[in-house]
Amino acid sequence: MSVSKRSQAAAPKPQVKSRPKPNTRVGRNESFSDLLQIHRRLAKNSGRRLVQTPVSSFITVFVIAVSLLLPALLFSLNSNLTSVLAGFEDSAQVTLYLHAGISDADAKEVSNDLLSLETMNYASYISPAQALDEFGTATGLENLLQEMASNPLPGAIVVTPANVSPTAVDDLVRQLQDLPEVDLVQIDSRWLQRLAAISELVGAIGRVLSLIVILGLFFIVGNTIKLAVENRKAEIRVIKLVGGSDMFAARAFLYTGLFYGLGGGILAIALQGIVLVTFNSSLEALMQLYEGDFQLRGFSLANGLVVVLAGATIGWTAALLTSLRHIRGISP
Amino acid sequence: MIKFDNISKRYADGQEALVDVSFEVSRGELAFITGHSGAGKSTLLKLILAIESPSSGQLIANGINLSRISSKQIALHRRQIGTVFQDHQLLHDRSVFDNVALPLEICGYHPTDAGRRVRAALDKVGLLKKEKSFPAALSGGEQQRVGIARAVVNRPRIILADEPTGNLDPALSREVIEVFEQFQSVGVCLLVASHDASLVERLNCRTLVLDSGRLIADQKPRPDS
Numbered sequence: 001m002s003v004s005k006r007s008q009a010a011a012p013k014p015q016v017k018s019r020p021k022p023n024t025r026v027g028r029n030e031s032f033s034d035l036l037q038i039h040r041r042l043a044k045n046s047g048r049r050l051v052q053t054p055v056s057s058f059i060t061v062f063v064i065a066v067s068l069l070l071p072a073l074l075f076s077l078n079s080n081l082t083s084v085l086a087g088f089e090d091s092a093q094v095t096l097y098l099h100a101g102i103s104d105a106d107a108k109e110v111s112n113d114l115l116s117l118e119t120m121n122y123a124s125y126i127s128p129a130q131a132l133d134e135f136g137t138a139t140g141l142e143n144l145l146q147e148m149a150s151n152p153l154p155g156a157i158v159v160t161p162a163n164v165s166p167t168a169v170d171d172l173v174r175q176l177q178d179l180p181e182v183d184l185v186q187i188d189s190r191w192l193q194r195l196a197a198i199s200e201l202v203g204a205i206g207r208v209l210s211l212i213v214i215l216g217l218f219f220i221v222g223n224t225i226k227l228a229v230e231n232r233k234a235e236i237r238v239i240k241l242v243g244g245s246d247m248f249a250a251r252a253f254l255y256t257g258l259f260y261g262l263g264g265g266i267l268a269i270a271l272q273g274i275v276l277v278t279f280n281s282s283l284e285a286l287m288q289l290y291e292g293d294f295q296l297r298g299f300s301l302a303n304g305l306v307v308v309l310a311g312a313t314i315g316w317t318a319a320l321l322t323s324l325r326h327i328r329g330i331s332p
Numbered sequence: 333m334i335k336f337d338n339i340s341k342r343y344a345d346g347q348e349a350l351v352d353v354s355f356e357v358s359r360g361e362l363a364f365i366t367g368h369s370g371a372g373k374s375t376l377l378k379l380i381l382a383i384e385s386p387s388s389g390q391l392i393a394n395g396i397n398l399s400r401i402s403s404k405q406i407a408l409h410r411r412q413i414g415t416v417f418q419d420h421q422l423l424h425d426r427s428v429f430d431n432v433a434l435p436l437e438i439c440g441y442h443p444t445d446a447g448r449r450v451r452a453a454l455d456k457v458g459l460l461k462k463e464k465s466f467p468a469a470l471s472g473g474e475q476q477r478v479g480i481a482r483a484v485v486n487r488p489r490i491i492l493a494d495e496p497t498g499n500l501d502p503a504l505s506r507e508v509i510e511v512f513e514q515f516q517s518v519g520v521c522l523l524v525a526s527h528d529a530s531l532v533e534r535l536n537c538r539t540l541v542l543d544s545g546r547l548i549a550d551q552k553p554r555p556d557s
Contacts, residue, residue, distance in 0.1 A: 331383070
């Protein structure tokens with residue numbers, strides 16, 4: 001080789017005066033498109049490494065997915081319960097049984113008074129005669145009832161409160177109980193309140209479980225990244241020798257963590273889909289027995305995004321923290 | 333540029349690697365460090381790179397007191413130093429081009445600018461045609477030259493070289509030294525550890541001789557050349 005000749009022709013001779021100030025900070029000369037190029041390369045390299053070890057990568061992604069699946073399912077169950085409750089909200093009925101001896105005219109006035117209240121959506125008076133009629137039709141005992149000397153049924157006013165939260169309904173019931181014409185107040189939707197309480201509990205369990213899962217995911221991703229750092233010790237040593245900061249060496253691992261988290265999140269959605277479809281067919285069979293029409297709703301787009309974003313964020317953060325910690329410990 | 337002031341280095345196992353070493357190498361100077369293996373040549377270079385810290389004495393390189401340097405400063409300090417390692421220290425999953433580009437990548441150079449510098453450095457060591465090869469496909473001598481290209485690509489103020497001609501035949505050795513001399517002529521400070529006595533003798537440069545961690549001679553170039 002004729003090094004010196006060629007270098008004189010092609011290579012710019014180093015000159016002290018024209019030497020640019022040494023660039024000592026990462027990112028100083030990087031425009032947005034440069035950064036994009038760098039990140040595309042880092043992402044590609046990380047992706048390639050993951051694909052090179054498909055089995056262990058998949059196992060990690062699968063473990064992350066299963067961890068994300070548990071709280072996701074609970075939240076999904078909770079949102080299904082909430083939507084069931086929402087469907088019944090309009091029909092949160094309260095029935096006021098009136099004292100015997102209140103005339104139809106008086107009762108109607110009470111009903112109209114109630115309707116004019118802001119807290120009331122709907123109020124309707126059912127006279128004793130009407131009640132007897134309906135009872136007869138419903139039970140098929142019309143003939144028997146006609147034989148009765150007097151109507152044993154009281155008049156009733158059916159109301160629908162505007163605010164259906166348990167406390168508001170309770171307040172209203174107390175208020176209605178105080179009316180002189182009212183004998184008994186009955187909430188037809190007590191079971192809804194119980195369902196709401198259960199839904200609340202499911203939500204609370206979901207939140208606690210989420211915290212535990214986040215911690216667990218940190219350990220899973222952290223341990224995987226720790227092994228990756230260990231495998232590339234030689235490379236990190238070289239990077240440090242030529243002046244790369246810990247952060248520079250860590251950059252390579254951030255996308256690995258991000259990809260694990262993203263993959264786990266997406267797989268979790270898929271698994272959830274499978275679980276919901278499986279449940280749905282047995283639920284349909286049950287609902288047919290009750291002649292009900294209720295379907296488990298799958299993931300909404302927003303729920304899915306939350307799971308994927310949570311996975312990605314946890315993966316990235318865990319990778320950042322662990323890789324920095326272990327890279328710091330490597331000395332050239 | 334590099335100033336050793338009564339530097340001693342004692343390793344944790346009690347081994348005395350350097351004992352009371354004092355010398356100074358200034359800008360535009362090319363100095364050799366010779367001595368038998370185990371004489372302390374590598375330790376001396378490690379101290380300048382802040383891989384090890386001195387047990388006693390004061391070491392100043394590039395205006396920085398290395399006895400009191402934070403870990404953040406160490407990375408910045410190493411960016412000002414080009415180092416040729418005895419065992420090359422190349423990244424085997426990257427091409428020759430990417431290996432040489434690493435210091436520029438770390439400093440955040442613009443990719444086009446970096447590309448030009450990398451090719452200029454590879455041209456200097458005669459490996460322009462191998463830029464797409466991977467280190468494993470190169471001979472020991474070629475790997476050595478990739479390491480040299482990486483050391484000079486950033487146009488550092490200080491160049492350290494640990495046995496840079498160890499794997500090279502005499503002709504290639506001479507050309508590597510010519511590259512070093514080019515940098516010397518533009519004010520770079522070079523410190524080259526070598527046990528190639530004939531090369532050192534022929535070149536007539538300043539020579540620091542180490543023996544069992546002690547600096548036993550500081551031979552200035554002969555005035556007749």
